[in-house]
Amino acid sequence: MxxxxxxxxxxxxxxxxxxxxxxxxxxxxxxxxxxxxxxxxxxxxxxxxxxxxxxxxxxxxxxxxxxxxxxxxxxxxxxxxxxxxxxxxxxxxxxxxxxxxxxxxxxxxxxxxxxxxxxxxxxxxxxxxNCSTIQMVAALEPLKQAYGLNKIIVSTYQAVSGAGAGAVTEMKEQSKAMLEGQSHTPEYLPVKGDKKHYPIAFNAIPQIDVFEENGFTYEEMKMINETKKIMHDAELEVAATCVRLPIETGHAESVYIEVGNDDVSVEQIRELLRNAPGVTLQDDPTNQVYPMPLDAVGKPDVFVGRIRKDLDRKNGFHMWIVSDNLLKGxxxxxxxxxxxxxxxxxxx
Missing domain, CATH: 3.40.50.720 (NAD(P)-binding Rossmann-like Domain)
Known part of the structure; x- marks a missing residue:
C-alpha cells in the first residue's frame, strides 16, 4: 500500500x-x-x-x-x-x-x-x-503520570542561539574582542529591542525577553503558563528564572519538583525516565556522568541527570535537564x- x-x-x-x-x-x-x-x-x-x-x-x-x-x-x-x-x-x-x-x-x-x-x-x-518548556515537560510528564506533580521550580541556563543568529555572531565577536583586550558594543542581548544591552561573553544575563509587571520576564511567564496548559493542570505551582549563558546551542535547566507521594525513591524516578519516550537518562555521579549542552547538540532527545532527593522534603527532588534548543526545542x-x-x- x-x-x-x-x-x-x-x-x-x-x-x-x-x-x-x-x-x-x-x-x-x-x-x-x-x-x-x-x-x-x-x-x-x-x-x-x-x-x-x-x-x-x-x-x-x-x-x-x-x-x-x-x-x-x-x-x-x-x-x-x-x-x-x-x-x-x-x-x-x-x-x-x-x-x-x-x-x-x-x-x-x-x-x-x-x-x-x-x-x-x-x-x-x-x-x-517554548523551547525551554518542551524539554522540561517531556522529562516531568512520566513522573506526573506515576506519582502526581504539585510544584515545579526551574532555573534555566539558556543558549544564545535561542536569541537568533545575530546574537551568536555577537557572542563570538565579543569573546574575541575581550580576549584581545578590545572594546565591543553589545546590541542584541538581553533583548534586541530593549533599552539596555549587555555583553554575553564571559557573562550570565538574568533576563530573557522583556519584564512583566509582576517582576517575571515574558520568557519565565511562558514557561509557567505553557507548562500548566500542556499538562492540563491550572493548579500546578510553577516558578521560573530564565538566564542566558555564553553557550551557542543547548539549553540546560535545574529543576526542583514536589511529587504527590512521599515514598518515591531516586531509583524509581530513574527507572521511569529510562523508559520514557524521547528521554535519555545520563545519571551516574560516581563516574561524573550527567548531561551537558555540548553533548546534546544535534540530538533529538531530552537528557536528564543529577537526580537526587531533597534533604528537607520527602516528596521533593532535584534534577538537571538538557536539550538542543534548535532541535527538540x-x-x-x-x-x-x-x-x-x-x-x-x-x-x-
Whole structure:
C-alpha cells in the first residue's frame, strides 16, 4: 500500500530553525510530494538543498498556501499572525513555532510525548511550545503520570542561539574582542529591542525577553503558563528564572519538583525516565556522568541527570535537564507533531 504524501510548506526557511526543520524533514523521510519554502522578500530567491535537489525560496504571501496540506511556521510571531490564518483558509494545518497562538484557548499546545491526544482538537493551528518548556515537560510528564506533580521550580541556563543568529555572531565577536583586550558594543542581548544591552561573553544575563509587571520576564511567564496548559493542570505551582549563558546551542535547566507521594525513591524516578519516550537518562555521579549542552547538540532527545532527593522534603527532588534548543526545542518537536498528525490520520 502506497504511503500518502503531503504538500508541505516551511515559512522562515532561511532562518536557523527553518533550516533545521528542512533538515529534519529530510532525515525523517517525512512523506512529501511537494516542498514549498517561504521567507521574507529579502531572502526570497535563496536556494536550499533538499534530498539532493535545489529548492528556490519564495516570498511568503497569503496565496502561497494554495494546495498546501501542512505549513510549518518559524518566521516570528508577527508573520504567523499575518499568514497562519490565510494558510488555514486555504486548507492547510499550521504548526506554529512562535508564541503567537500558544495561549489561545482554541489552539492545542503540543509536545507529542506529553499530550499528543490534544492534536485532535485543533481548529487549523497547532502551537509548538517554548523551547525551554518542551524539554522540561517531556522529562516531568512520566513522573506526573506515576506519582502526581504539585510544584515545579526551574532555573534555566539558556543558549544564545535561542536569541537568533545575530546574537551568536555577537557572542563570538565579543569573546574575541575581550580576549584581545578590545572594546565591543553589545546590541542584541538581553533583548534586541530593549533599552539596555549587555555583553554575553564571559557573562550570565538574568533576563530573557522583556519584564512583566509582576517582576517575571515574558520568557519565565511562558514557561509557567505553557507548562500548566500542556499538562492540563491550572493548579500546578510553577516558578521560573530564565538566564542566558555564553553557550551557542543547548539549553540546560535545574529543576526542583514536589511529587504527590512521599515514598518515591531516586531509583524509581530513574527507572521511569529510562523508559520514557524521547528521554535519555545520563545519571551516574560516581563516574561524573550527567548531561551537558555540548553533548546534546544535534540530538533529538531530552537528557536528564543529577537526580537526587531533597534533604528537607520527602516528596521533593532535584534534577538537571538538557536539550538542543534548535532541535527538540523547535524543529524536531514541530516535525514530531507533523508525524503524529499523519499517523493519527488527522493530516489528510
Amino acid at each position: 502506497s504511503v500518502k504524501q503531503f504538500h508541505v510548506a516551511v515559512v522562515g526557511a532561511t532562518g536557523a530553525v527553518g533550516q533545521q526543520m528542512i533538515k529534519t524533514l529530510e532525515e525523517r523521510d517525512f512523506p512529501i510530494s511537494t516542498l514549498t519554502l517561504l521567507s521574507s522578500s529579502r531572502s526570497a530567491g535563496t536556494k536550499v538543498s533538499f534530498k539532493g535537489e535545489e529548492v528556490t525560496v519564495l516570498e511568503a504571501k497569503p496565496e502561497s498556501f494554495i494546495g498546501v496540506d501542512l505549513a510549518l511556521f518559524s518566521a516570528g510571531g508577527s508573520i504567523s499572525k499575518q499568514l497562519a490564518p490565510a494558510a488555514v483558509r486555504h486548507g492547510a494545518i499550521v504548526v506554529d513555532n512562535t508564541s503567537a497562538f500558544r495561549m489561545n484557548e482554541d489552539v492545542p499546545l503540543v509536545v507529542p510525548e506529553v499530550n499528543e491526544r490534544d492534536l485532535s482538537d485543533h481548529k487549523g493551528i497547532i502551537a509548538n511550545p 523547535a524543529a524536531w518537536n514541530s516535525v514530531q507533531i507533523a508525524e503524529s498528525l499523519a499517523a493519527l490520520n488527522i493530516l489528510k
